[in-house]
Amino acid sequence: xxxxxxxxxxxxxxxxxxxxxxxxxxxxxxxxxxxxxxxxxxxxxxxxxxxxxxxxxxxxxxxxxxxxxxxxxxxxxxxxxxxxxxxxxxxxxxxxxxxxxxxxxxxxxxxxxxxxxxxxxxxxxxxxxxxxxxxxxxxxxxxxxxxxxxxxxxxxxxxxxxxxxxxxxxxxxxxxxxxxxx
Amino acid sequence: xxxxxxxxxxxxxxxxxxxxxxxxxxxxxxxxxxxxxxxxxxxxxxxxxxxxxxxxxxxxxxxxxxxxxxxxxxxxxxxxxxxxxxxxxxxxxxxxxxxxxxxxxxxxxxxxxxxxxxxxxxxxxxxxxxxxxxxxxxxxxxxxxxxxxxxxxxxxxxxxxxxxxxxxxxxxxxxxxxxxxx
Numbered sequence: 001x002x003x004x005x006x007x008x009x010x011x012x013x014x015x016x017x018x019x020x021x022x023x024x025x026x027x028x029x030x031x032x033x034x035x036x037x038x039x040x041x042x043x044x045x046x047x048x049x050x051x052x053x054x055x056x057x058x059x060x061x062x063x064x065x066x067x068x069x070x071x072x073x074x075x076x077x078x079x080x081x082x083x084x085x086x087x088x089x090x091x092x093x094x095x096x097x098x099x100x101x102x103x104x105x106x107x108x109x110x111x112x113x114x115x116x117x118x119x120x121x122x123x124x125x126x127x128x129x130x131x132x133x134x135x136x137x138x139x140x141x142x143x144x145x146x147x148x149x150x151x152x153x154x155x156x157x158x159x160x161x162x163x164x165x166x167x168x169x170x171x172x173x174x175x176x177x178x179x180x181x182x
Numbered sequence: 183x184x185x186x187x188x189x190x191x192x193x194x195x196x197x198x199x200x201x202x203x204x205x206x207x208x209x210x211x212x213x214x215x216x217x218x219x220x221x222x223x224x225x226x227x228x229x230x231x232x233x234x235x236x237x238x239x240x241x242x243x244x245x246x247x248x249x250x251x252x253x254x255x256x257x258x259x260x261x262x263x264x265x266x267x268x269x270x271x272x273x274x275x276x277x278x279x280x281x282x283x284x285x286x287x288x289x290x291x292x293x294x295x296x297x298x299x300x301x302x303x304x305x306x307x308x309x310x311x312x313x314x315x316x317x318x319x320x321x322x323x324x325x326x327x328x329x330x331x332x333x334x335x336x337x338x339x340x341x342x343x344x345x346x347x348x349x350x351x352x353x354x355x356x357x358x359x360x361x362x363x364x
């Protein structure tokens with residue numbers, strides 16, 4: 001058996017994300033939507049997410065869905081962004097290093113929803129909705145119906161949908177491209 | 183920023199898990215409890231999980247909680263076991279390679295609960311309960327109240343608690359050792 005898990009995002013995201021400053025939900029969402037479109041062009045899932053510093057707008061980590069290329073069902077865009085942010089800042093609880101937001105191109109699935117409380121982000125903002133995601137055949141999983149209130153109750157502010165039309169358009173592009181649903 | 187996430191489990195687990203055969207819930211749980219106790223001795227979280235083949239009892243992957251050593255809030259025992267199993271068998275959906283069970287020393291938190299439907303396991307069995315975990319100060323997160331029915335509704339059989347007393351004893355040992363709660 002293996003004793004090491006390796007998960008990567010494309011090197012091209014490093015150049016995009018490093019030095020990138022986005023101080024509004026719309027600016028952050030535009031970046032994340034661009035990354036998700038790039039992921040469709042690579043024939044991977046149409047999802048991306050980033051972790052941004054809320055005080056200065058800097059991008060800490062850029063994640064895209066890598067389920068297919070990494071052979072790992074955990075490798076959703078949000079999980080990649082959170083793991084990369086934590087390993088970049090060398091801290092488990094991001095709140096120890098500042099005020100961070102997870103910006104994701106689509107409403108988190110059950111796994112990513114459940115992971116957010118452990119990450120130390122103080123806010124989450126999303127683009128496309130659960131309905132948009134499920135409309136193209138993806139499954140969002142068994143999220144609690146009151147997921148938004150549950151995050152807010154843990155002092156994690158939720159904003160969205162942000163730029164829903166633009167985010168959902170990438171999902172539609174993926175569906176038209178005949179992309180794998182998993 | 184980093185573009186690669188690396189997560190490992192101790193090499194000692196490889197020797198333990200390879201060739202290990204467990205055809206009953208109790209035999210699998212005993213192994214997982216042993217791994218969780220080893221993790222307490224390493225001053226990491228008191229949690230472990232494994233993926234086993236339900237037809238021949240073979241152990242596919244052994245996972246332990248690596249949140250502290252990997253600096254990553256995602257690295258729960260269940261997530262490590264699922265990711266290692268998928269990367270060992272080189273398949274995203276484990277169901278394509280056989281019938282597998284996720285055996286975990288404690289009831290999954292919100293993240294791990296939400297990840298199970300994407301993994302391809304056809305069953306999950308747990309040792310200690312949510313109450314046992316929260317009794318020593320860990321947070322299980324915002325799981326749906328009917329989590330068990332939600333998994334069963336997706337054709338993932340749930341068994342447990344299995345060997346609850348023995349599994350909870352490891353949690354208590356961790357609490358007595360003054361282990362980090364996160």
